Amino acid sequence: MNPAPVITVDGPSGVGKGTVCQWLATQLGWPLLDSGALYRLTALAALRRNLQLEDEVGVAQVAAGLDVVFAPGDTGELQVILDGEEVSSAIRSETAGNAASRVAALPMVRAALLQRQRNFRQPPGLIADGRDMGTVVFPDAELKLFLTADAGERAQRRYKQLIEKGLNASLESLVKEIAERDERDVQRTAAPLKAAEDAEVLDTTRLNIAEVCQWALTLARKRQLVR
Numbered sequence: 001m002n003p004a005p006v007i008t009v010d011g012p013s014g015v016g017k018g019t020v021c022q023w024l025a026t027q028l029g030w031p032l033l034d035s036g037a038l039y040r041l042t043a044l045a046a047l048r049r050n051l052q053l054e055d056e057v058g059v060a061q062v063a064a065g066l067d068v069v070f071a072p073g074d075t076g077e078l079q080v081i082l083d084g085e086e087v088s089s090a091i092r093s094e095t096a097g098n099a100a101s102r103v104a105a106l107p108m109v110r111a112a113l114l115q116r117q118r119n120f121r122q123p124p125g126l127i128a129d130g131r132d133m134g135t136v137v138f139p140d141a142e143l144k145l146f147l148t149a150d151a152g153e154r155a156q157r158r159y160k161q162l163i164e165k166g167l168n169a170s171l172e173s174l175v176k177e178i179a180e181r182d183e184r185d186v187q188r189t190a191a192p193l194k195a196a197e198d199a200e201v202l203d204t205t206r207l208n209i210a211e212v213c214q215w216a217l218t219l220a221r222k223r224q225l226v227r
C-alpha cells in the first residue's frame with residue numbers, strides 16, 4: 001500500500017517555515033507535523049527533570065516517553081500539553097529553542113523521536129516542518145522544499161513574530177542566538193541541516209510570505225498533490 005503523501009519543508013531557524021507550513025496545511029486540508037516542537041518539548045521535559053542537556057541516555061529516555069498531546073484550543077490555535085500542563089508559550093521561548101538545538105545534536109534523542117514523527121503520515125497527507133524532514137524522516141516524500149534566507153533577515157523575522165505574540169525579545173540577542181543555532185544545526189553529525197538532493201530550494205531573503213506560499217503551492221500543483 002502506498003503511504004500517504006508528504007510535503008517536507010526544511011530550513012534554518014526563523015526562515016518562515018512555520019508560516020508557510022500552516023498556510024499549506026490549510027490550503028490542502030492536511031495536518032501539520034511541527035517536528036521542532038518535539039525537540040523543544042524534549043528539552044523542556046529534560047530541564048524540568050533536572051537532567052543535564054548533554055546526558056544523552058537520560059534525555060533520549062525522556063524523548064521516548066514524552067507524554068504530549070496536540071489539541072485545538074478555544075481559539076483554534078493548536079495547544080501543546082506536556083505531562084498534562086499547557087506549555088504552548090513555554091516551548092516557544094528562545095531558551096527552549098536553544099536547549100532544543102542542544103538535545104537535537106544527540107543521535108539517541110533523534111532516534112527516539114523518529115518513529116513518533118513517521119506516525120504522523122496518515123491520509124489524506126502531511127505537511128512536515130523541520131530540519132531533516134526531507135533527508136532522514138521522510139526521504140521518499142512526494143515534494144521536498146528547502147527555504148533559506150540571510151541570518152540578519154531571519155533574526156528580524158523572528159523578532160517581529162515574538163513581539164507580535166507579546167513575548168519579550170531583543171534583536172541583538174536574536175542575531176547571536178540564530179547564529180549559534182545555525183552553527184550547531186549545520187555542524188552536527190546526526191542529521192545535520194541540509195537540503196535533500198532532490199529538494200526544491202528557495203532563497204526567501206527578498207520575498208514576502210505570500211510569494212513563498214505561492215511558490216510552494218505551484219510546486220504542489222505540479223506534482224498533482226493539490227488541484
Ligand code: C5P
Pocket residue numbers: 013014035036037039040097100101102104105129130131132133181185
Ligand atoms: O524549528 P524549531 O526552531 O522549533 O526547532 C528547534 C530546534 O530543534 C532547532 O534549532 C533544531 O536544532 C532542532 N530540530 C531538529 N530537527 C528537526 C526540527 C528541529 O534538529 N526536524
